[in-house]
Amino acid sequence: MTAKARPLPRIGPDSAPFWEAAKEGRLSLPWCLLCNRPHLPPGPLCPFCLGERLEWRPASGRGVVSSWTRVHKAWFPAFEGDIPYVVAQIELAEGPRLTAGLFDLGALGPRVGQSVAVDFERVTAEIALPRFRPAPEVLAASPRAGIGECPVWDAQKERLYWIDIAGRRMHRNDAAGRFDGNWALPHGLGSFALRTGGGMIAAWAAGLGLIDPEAGEFTDIPSGAPGIGPDFALERFNDGASDRRGRFWAGTLARNLKDPVGRLYRIDPDLSVHPMADGLVLSNGIAWSLDDRTMYHCDSGLSAVFQYPFDLASGAIGERRVFADFASRRGRPDGCTVDAEGHLWVAAVEAGELLRFAPSGALAGSLNFPVSTPTSLAFGDSDLRTLYVTSLRRDGTTEEDAGRLFALRPGVAGVPEPRFRG
Amino acid sequence: MAADPAKEAAIAGIGLSRFGRGLPESQLALAAVAFKGALADAGTRREEVDGLSIHLGSPLGVDYDRFAEAFDLDIVYVNQSWLHGRFVSHALQSAALAVTNGLARCVACVTAISFTRERQILGGPGDIEGGREEGGTHGESPPYGLTSPAAGAALAMQRYMALYGATSADLAAVPVAMRKHASLNPGAVMRTPITLEDHQSARMIVDPLRLLDCCLITDGAVVALVTTLERARDLKEKPVRIAGMQGMRAGREEFIFAPRGLGINQQKEGRGPAREKDLAIYRRSGIGREAVRGFYTYDAFSPLVLFALERFGFCGAGEAATFVQGGRIELGGALPVNTSGGLLSEAHVGGWNSIAEIVRQLRGSAGIRQIPGADCLQWGTVWGDSILFRN
Numbered sequence: 001m002t003a004k005a006r007p008l009p010r011i012g013p014d015s016a017p018f019w020e021a022a023k024e025g026r027l028s029l030p031w032c033l034l035c036n037r038p039h040l041p042p043g044p045l046c047p048f049c050l051g052e053r054l055e056w057r058p059a060s061g062r063g064v065v066s067s068w069t070r071v072h073k074a075w076f077p078a079f080e081g082d083i084p085y086v087v088a089q090i091e092l093a094e095g096p097r098l099t100a101g102l103f104d105l106g107a108l109g110p111r112v113g114q115s116v117a118v119d120f121e122r123v124t125a126e127i128a129l130p131r132f133r134p135a136p137e138v139l140a141a142s143p144r145a146g147i148g149e150c151p152v153w154d155a156q157k158e159r160l161y162w163i164d165i166a167g168r169r170m171h172r173n174d175a176a177g178r179f180d181g182n183w184a185l186p187h188g189l190g191s192f193a194l195r196t197g198g199g200m201i202a203a204w205a206a207g208l209g210l211i212d213p214e215a216g217e218f219t220d221i222p223s224g225a226p227g228i229g230p231d232f233a234l235e236r237f238n239d240g241a242s243d244r245r246g247r248f249w250a251g252t253l254a255r256n257l258k259d260p261v262g263r264l265y266r267i268d269p270d271l272s273v274h275p276m277a278d279g280l281v282l283s284n285g286i287a288w289s290l291d292d293r294t295m296y297h298c299d300s301g302l303s304a305v306f307q308y309p310f311d312l313a314s315g316a317i318g319e320r321r322v323f324a325d326f327a328s329r330r331g332r333p334d335g336c337t338v339d340a341e342g343h344l345w346v347a348a349v350e351a352g353e354l355l356r357f358a359p360s361g362a363l364a365g366s367l368n369f370p371v372s373t374p375t376s377l378a379f380g381d382s383d384l385r386t387l388y389v390t391s392l393r394r395d396g397t398t399e400e401d402a403g404r405l406f407a408l409r410p411g412v413a414g415v416p417e418p419r420f421r422g
Numbered sequence: 423m424a425a426d427p428a429k430e431a432a433i434a435g436i437g438l439s440r441f442g443r444g445l446p447e448s449q450l451a452l453a454a455v456a457f458k459g460a461l462a463d464a465g466t467r468r469e470e471v472d473g474l475s476i477h478l479g480s481p482l483g484v485d486y487d488r489f490a491e492a493f494d495l496d497i498v499y500v501n502q503s504w505l506h507g508r509f510v511s512h513a514l515q516s517a518a519l520a521v522t523n524g525l526a527r528c529v530a531c532v533t534a535i536s537f538t539r540e541r542q543i544l545g546g547p548g549d550i551e552g553g554r555e556e557g558g559t560h561g562e563s564p565p566y567g568l569t570s571p572a573a574g575a576a577l578a579m580q581r582y583m584a585l586y587g588a589t590s591a592d593l594a595a596v597p598v599a600m601r602k603h604a605s606l607n608p609g610a611v612m613r614t615p616i617t618l619e620d621h622q623s624a625r626m627i628v629d630p631l632r633l634l635d636c637c638l639i640t641d642g643a644v645v646a647l648v649t650t651l652e653r654a655r656d657l658k659e660k661p662v663r664i665a666g667m668q669g670m671r672a673g674r675e676e677f678i679f680a681p682r683g684l685g686i687n688q689q690k691e692g693r694g695p696a697r698e699k700d701l702a703i704y705r706r707s708g709i710g711r712e713a714v715r716g717f718y719t720y721d722a723f724s725p726l727v728l729f730a731l732e733r734f735g736f737c738g739a740g741e742a743a744t745f746v747q748g749g750r751i752e753l754g755g756a757l758p759v760n761t762s763g764g765l766l767s768e769a770h771v772g773g774w775n776s777i778a779e780i781v782r783q784l785r786g787s788a789g790i791r792q793i794p795g796a797d798c799l800q801w802g803t804v805w806g807d808s809i810l811f812r813n
Contacts, residue, residue: 007564040688047674066685067581070629071567079567084629087566089577089686097687099563112584129565 006078008127015042017056022128027059027118029094040096061118062135063092064409068102068110086110090132101131111411113385134367136354136389136408142179143171144403148390149335150191150239151405153380155416160380161200162390162405163189170213173388175381177407183213190237193248196419201267203237203250206230208267210422224265224273234261239335239376241286243295246421247315249276251283257301264297266315269422276317277308285336285376287344289359290415296323296344298333305333305346305357323361335376335390340413347374347389354389354408367410371402379414387414427651431518432661433811434528434647434654435464436781441611441642441769444538449484450492452643453534457493460530460645465658471647473499473526477513477533477772478506482543484534499526505543507722508678510773511667511807517648518664527649533774534643541639571679572636575723576628578680582725583630585684588743590630594621595746596724597634597766602752604763606791611640612767635724637765644774646781662784663812665798666707671700671806678805681729681739696735703808711735714810715796716783717757718776720803721764727751729804731759753791761791777801784813 011019021028029038034051038059045052068088074080088102088110101121102110117135120128146166153160158175168188172181188205195201199212208223223229230237230252240250251264262280267273281301288295292312298305303326309318324346326333331351338344343364344357352372356365369389377389387410393403437459439452447455461468474495479485479502490497501516503509517529537543562568582588598618604610616634624633654661680686682700683693704711711734719730728742736757737745745751751759762768762779769775782788783796793799802808 007569009565067577067584069568069573069576069580070626071573072626072628073570075569076564076567079569082567084626085567087563087568087573091685099566099568101566112581123565127565 004077006123007076008124009129014044018042019127021056021058022120022130023126025120025128027061027092027130028056029059029092029096030054031057038094038096040098059118060093062137063090063098063116063118063132065089065102065110065112065114065116065132065411066091066097067112070110088116088132090116098130101129103131103133113409114411115409134408134410136367136370136387136406138370138401139173139177139179139405139407142173142405143182144393144401145169145171145390145405146403147375147392148403148405149376149392150189151335151376151378151380151388151390152192152194153378153384153388153414153417154194158382160378160388160405161192161194162388163192165189171405172214173405177386179405181214183216185213186218188236191240191250193240193242193420194417196246196421201248201420201422203240203248205236206232208237208273221271222273224275228275229273230263230265231261234259235263238282239284239286239298242418242420243288243310243312243315244292244418245312245315246418248420248422249286251280251286251297253280253282253301257282260302262299262301267420267422268315269420271422274315277320284334285346287336287338289338290340290342294359296336296338298336298346300332300334300349303327303332305336305344324355324357324363334374337377337379337414339379340384340415343412345377345387347377349373349375349392354387367408370406371399371404373397373399373402374406378417384414384416385409385412427655429522430651431522431648431664432651432654433664433781434649434657434661435460435462435466435659436647436778437461437463437645438609438775438778439534439643441609441640441771441775443611443638443640445536445641447641449480449482449534449536449643450488452536452641453484453489453532453645454493456534456643456645457530457532460647463659464647466528466647468493468495470528471495471530472497473517473520473529474501475513475517475520475529475531475648476500476502477509477531477774478503478535482535482537482540483772484532489532499529507720507772508670508803508805510720510777511801511803511809512670514646514648514664514777514809515667515669515807518667521648521650527653529648531646531648531774532643533645533772535770535772536641537639537770538641570628572628572631572723574677574679575725576631578677578684578686578729579630579723579725581680581684581686582728582740582743586740586743588728588740590632591618591622592743592747593630593635593724593728594618595751596721596727597621599746599749599752600721600760600764600766600768603758603761603791604767606753607762607768610763610768611638612763631723631725634766637722637770638767640769640771642769642771642775644771644778646774646777660785660813662781664809665812666703666709666808666810668703668706668806668808676805679723679726679729681732681804683739693739695738696733700733700806701735703802703810707810709798709810709812713798714757714800716761716793716799717751717759718780718799718801719760719764720773721760721766722770724766726804727759730802733804733806734800734802734808753793758793761788761793780811784811786813
């Protein structure tokens with residue numbers, strides 16, 4: 001081999017089927033027909049039961065990063081130009097681990113525990129090498145929503161609640177990600193937050209309520225006197241969230257999706273309603289920095305993520321300024337959440353991307369999403385390390401999974417979602 | 423171990439060449455210096471040497487047949503292991519088994535290497551290791567650009583850090599200790615003391631391993647003469663007894679550069695206390711771990727020291743990063759490790775620089791590095807093999 005030649009896999013009779021499949025862009029595993037287990041590296045027989053009848057079957061191509069390294073030194077001249085590059089061990093969904101390349105994700109990883117899906121890198125006409133990339137997983141058993149939104153992890157019940165705004169339903173998934181129930185809603189729901197004592201506060205399209213869809217209970221509450229609360233002729237409630245003092249914040253969108261008549265409201269535990277910001281077109285995700293000194297707020301109409309100085313004690317916000325401008329970026333900001341490292345995740349709807357911003361506003365990573373319309377995201381599961389992402393389905397879309405719920409193990413944890421204390 | 427001195431093996435003599443980088447001598451020339459040194463040390467003649475146990479053969483080292491030919495030996499027992507650092511105790515154990523079973527009277531354990539001249543063998547285009555049997559057992563995978571043994575240690579450490587919250591700064595305690603020992607060793611290649619800050623500012627090689635987490639690349643030779651305790655007692659120097667030993671571990675649960683259960687390669691996940699099977703050396707020798715005055719290990723990369731300490735139960739799973747802090751593994755600490763500086767700072771002579779140090783310590787001739795009352799020392803590695811030495 002010349003010094004510049006890239007080292008190629010050493011292919012023998014036992015591993016040949018693996019590389020044959022890889023050449024065609026498929027990941028394949030040898031399964032034992034006796035004990036029905038796959039193994040790696042490929043051997044002449046099953047290492048578990050010594051069964052000799054093996055069958056190569058397509059693998060899911062999914063797995064998690066069990067370890068990784070980033071190589072900074074050029075041991076091999078052929079890799080000089082790639083430095084630094086990432087190589088990982090991937091624990092495949094089927095069990096065996098595989099060493100393979102991993103697309104470098106900068107601040108988004110690599111991380112132990114991150115979920116990935118296989119891709120291939122062709123290095124010669126005959127050889128393609130598995131190379132993995134982070135991958136949201138579609139929770140296929142979940143319904144296809146018209147407008148999936150507002151995923152909220154209930155740590156007490158270990159359930160994920162999310163809504164279909166268009167279909168007027170609330171959905172629920174269990175801790176294993178399985179869809180396990182849904183309830184019809186009497187009105188269009190913009191958003192909701194869990195309450196400390198159980199149930200939820202709801203921001204209906206045209207009003208507020210205290211609700212418990214599982215028990216079939218829906219109680220309206222006042223949404224503010226004229227001049228204080230929303231003018232539902234012009235605006236309707238959209239996304240909302242609770243701050244860490246248990247106040248519920250929900251914004252409105254302009255019914256014509258054009259005029260800046262939307263506002264942001266704060267609903268205190270005593271159920272009083274306070275207009276906090278105006279001039280919005282399509283108010284969306286709201287989240288707070290870990291130190292509660294900054295409030296983030298997306299407006300999909302204005303195509304920007306804003307930040308406000310925030311005073312946790314009083315619930316007051318200061319002057320708005322742009323945190324991330326989407327004018328020069330594909331898509332629009334929709335839902336958002338802050339992770340345990342203080343970074344803001346934003347679902348970029350229409351761009352098919354999840355974005356992760358550092359507290360400075362610098363983009364710290366982005367992730368291609370399987371459909372172009374991710375809408376909102378929330379960390380869940382007992383370890384708060386699964387990122388659930390809702391999506392919406394445009395009429396006439398050819399994207400099969402648009403509208404479904406997705407789950408992703410990005411390798412970073414979220415923080416517990418505060419509850420409304422009213 | 424048997425009380426019969428004809429059934430117990432001992433190191434009767436040790437010889438060393440100089441250690442250094444870019445030495446002009448051939449491996450055979452380095453071996454000659456070490457071999458003649460070992461004969462002189464033991465006060466014996468080459469005619470007494472009828473066995474060879476070669477740790478690393480050509481092209482990195484010297485093959486047994488060339489060695490026998492070059493020094494006109496009449497050899498009746500040979501062991502030569504594959505070109506890997508891991509076979510240190512294997513070479514010694516083969517010699518011990520040979521002399522105690524009458525296959526040979528005196529076996530020369532030979533390590534003579536020129537890493538600097540054969541540099542491309544280490545992870546470079548000349549390294550065939552990664553292509554071995556569907557992927558190297560170090561975790562190398564050259565097609566993906568994992569071409570150095572360091573990569574396997576990096577993969578293991580990265581996961582260890584994620585599981586236990588250990589940090590690169592924790593790891594620094596290992597190279598800092600090794601360098602402190604080397605600073606007391608005139609024969610060591612790297613002698614300038616280093617600090618935590620030096621470690622943290624050293625360039626990253628294979629994340630999370632920094633430059634100072636990777637051993638030196640050096641040349642040198644060590645020869646140890648192994649015979650029965652009975653014969654060794656008739657020779658010049660005080661015998662260093664091989665008081666207990668256990669072999670290397672292998673299987674799906676083993677990865678050369680990781681403790682069991684870490685979840686590397688095909689290991690299952692789930693770490694527990696050290697297995698009884700891995701502690702068998704203490705039981706079989708009747709020497710408890712608490713009797714060990716110093717621990718010697720193959721420190722090609724700093725994580726290997728952590729993993730070896732856990733393997734032999736000096737601390738629990740995931741605890742070694744804390745265990746090594748505060749000077750515990752330094753001379754003067756509770757468990758000095760690699761007191762001549764190890765592979766990280768003295769020299770990479772395949773671990774035999776540490777075997778030579780064990781001999782010095784048990785003879786009481788380690789000078790300012792002498793461990794007070796050193797009467798029992800252990801060689802033990804991340805891959806589970808071990809030898810207990812007594813004086």
